[in-house]
Amino acid sequence: MLDYLQHLSYWDWLGLGTLLLILEVFGAGGYLLWVGIAAASVGVLTFIFPGLDWTWQFLLFGLFSVLSAVLWWRRQRDSAKTSDQPGLNQRGSELLGRQFSLHEPIIAGRGKIKAGDTLWLVIGPDLPAGSSVRVIGQEGVLLKVEAIR
Structure with a gap:
């Protein structure tokens, strides 16, 4: 060798x-x-x-x-540089802070909103359909909402 x-x-x-x-x-x-x-x-x-x-x-x-x-x-x-679009490919993050009307009522803490052509599951206080809500957070595929008064 x-x-x-x-x-x-x-x-x-x-x-x-x-x-x-x-x-x-x-x-x-x-x-x-x-x-x-x-x-x-x-x-x-x-x-x-x-x-x-x-x-x-x-x-x-x-x-x-x-x-x-x-x-x-x-x-x-x-x-490596920071992105000029930090929410890119993070579905739901672009909805934070936006206001929507409830598509389906929030019952027992769960309901739905319609954003564009997509229905999103939301969690928050019980509210009737048509109520205005603001998206305040996200837990996986669930959006956290609060009522707008």
Whole structure:
């Protein structure tokens, strides 16, 4: 095994890099991408400097793997920005603070309002149908309402 390690060629590193990138395509979630790129980089360096000792090759491989992953993680963290539409894909949050008429009365704490073309289940104080209510909160798919006086 030691004899094999002492005679690593650039083809070994390029093959490892290719294998890791192929495995990444099958759904590793980004973990093998940077290790594969690091292996390919060591392959290129081994091609340029054919006398590079195997211990240096492994040290460079480890360094490149960690360095590329950390740099990508920092780039992702720094480029994350807050949305200009914080309620996007949060059904019901766009209804907070709006006023509606009860479509069905609230009986035993539950009723329905019609918002656009959708009926929403609401919880709140018992009120007759047609009463004006304001949406004050949300619990999953239930909207909390209060009566408007």
